[in-house]
Amino acid sequence: MAMSLGRAAVSDGEAPRYPFHDCPALETQPEYEHLRRGRPVHRVTLPYGGEAWLVTRHEDVRFVLSDSRFSRAASIRPGVPGFFERPVADGLGYLDPPEHTALRALLNRAFTARRVQHFRPRVQQIVDDLLDGPGAPEPPADLNTTFAQPLAGRVVCEFVGVPYADRHRFEPFFKAVVSTSSFGVAEIVAAVERAQGYFAELVGRERRTPTDTFFGELVRQSDAGAGLTDAELANLGFGVTIAGYETTSSQLCNFTYLLLTHPDQLARLRAAPDTIADAVEELLRYVPLISYGGNPVVATEDVEVAGHLIRAGEVVVPSNNAANRDERVFVDPARLDLTRQRNPHLTFNHGPHFCLGAQLARAELQIGIRSLFDRRPGLALAVPTGQIVWQQGSVLRAPTALPVTW
Numbered sequence: 001m002a003m004s005l006g007r008a009a010v011s012d013g014e015a016p017r018y019p020f021h022d023c024p025a026l027e028t029q030p031e032y033e034h035l036r037r038g039r040p041v042h043r044v045t046l047p048y049g050g051e052a053w054l055v056t057r058h059e060d061v062r063f064v065l066s067d068s069r070f071s072r073a074a075s076i077r078p079g080v081p082g083f084f085e086r087p088v089a090d091g092l093g094y095l096d097p098p099e100h101t102a103l104r105a106l107l108n109r110a111f112t113a114r115r116v117q118h119f120r121p122r123v124q125q126i127v128d129d130l131l132d133g134p135g136a137p138e139p140p141a142d143l144n145t146t147f148a149q150p151l152a153g154r155v156v157c158e159f160v161g162v163p164y165a166d167r168h169r170f171e172p173f174f175k176a177v178v179s180t181s182s183f184g185v186a187e188i189v190a191a192v193e194r195a196q197g198y199f200a201e202l203v204g205r206e207r208r209t210p211t212d213t214f215f216g217e218l219v220r221q222s223d224a225g226a227g228l229t230d231a232e233l234a235n236l237g238f239g240v241t242i243a244g245y246e247t248t249s250s251q252l253c254n255f256t257y258l259l260l261t262h263p264d265q266l267a268r269l270r271a272a273p274d275t276i277a278d279a280v281e282e283l284l285r286y287v288p289l290i291s292y293g294g295n296p297v298v299a300t301e302d303v304e305v306a307g308h309l310i311r312a313g314e315v316v317v318p319s320n321n322a323a324n325r326d327e328r329v330f331v332d333p334a335r336l337d338l339t340r341q342r343n344p345h346l347t348f349n350h351g352p353h354f355c356l357g358a359q360l361a362r363a364e365l366q367i368g369i370r371s372l373f374d375r376r377p378g379l380a381l382a383v384p385t386g387q388i389v390w391q392q393g394s395v396l397r398a399p400t401a402l403p404v405t406w
């Protein structure tokens, strides 16, 4: 039934609107499978500005994400088709080489593997505190506000060097910043400005009282010669904090929901908790986290993708979500299989914009999910699945609340 729906939507008319549907819970666009088979580069109409090419095969998505003839910077020029009425953020994600390369090199010096590795025990402490500490909730409780958000928030704040106690200064603006259509442009602009104002204060605080954190290191590197302006530093601090906050808290809820609704898989994980790293990779592959599949780019010259000519100036949407279900790469891709071994998913992206925080996110998800199911053996949804409300008009897919009991 889903497939026939899928074929109709992609074969009728020249350029169907995309996303094709609002998908319930964590389902993907049913059209992807049909497109991957016969139309791997397909003309679609985006919510704002007009038409684009949707790319759905793993190999082609990787190609688009890593080929320098596709520009991120051009994707936010006025009038370019996209998923936002007007892109507001102008951060790292919208830079091209060489500006992007230089900034990533600077960030990599502050966001080191050593710093992440040393942080793992701290992640475990935060998880232990949330599950069994003095303020731990009694059942039933909302997993989102009692576990997912405080875990992601405390970890990213401590790692970046943002006092968690100040979260009322920036956290309320995050939902607006990751909105596609649930907030108006004026609200989003105001939210970004207020959050950036807070991070600008933090630059000054870091100079007065230096910390051994990501942001502290970034400010020092900048002052020692990298020469970023205070506004650029504030923008980066804010960008990294939000990138690590909303994504990880969404995934903690999504993963818990999937495990509770796939009892066979959960039983397998409980019987072999040391397989948590593979399980997390599979959950990352399976969740179509970005509501519209992946971020658009613009061809700066004519480029061939899967034998199809993309003309200079045309927009391409490489769908990481569609690539993660490509039957050429993943056996039985529609099945959640926590024992899957070969798992080159694109959930952390690919190429120059590969997620800076992937290792930190993995640490949080592995430690958080393992400890949650270990300490709460009777964990279950507190409401029928049909009563769970899912975010709408946002970049990220996740439940607005996840009522659980144990």
Ligand code: HEM
Residues within 6 Å of the ligand: 092, 093, 094, 104, 156, 239, 240, 241, 243, 244, 245, 247, 248, 251, 289, 294, 295, 347, 348, 349, 352, 353, 354, 355, 356, 357, 358, 360, 361
């Ligand atoms: C499950 C959690 C996470 C997921 C699924 C995720 C996913 C992604 C994706 C898909 C991108 C590319 C976005 C684009 O197309 O521009 C990205 C970029 C980024 N992520 Fe993550 N992320 C996660 C957690 C984190 C964490 C914990 C941090 C840092 C504390 C972080 C920091 C960043 C940054 C700074 C970028 C921008 C990289 C660039 O444009 O060069 N992310 N992430």
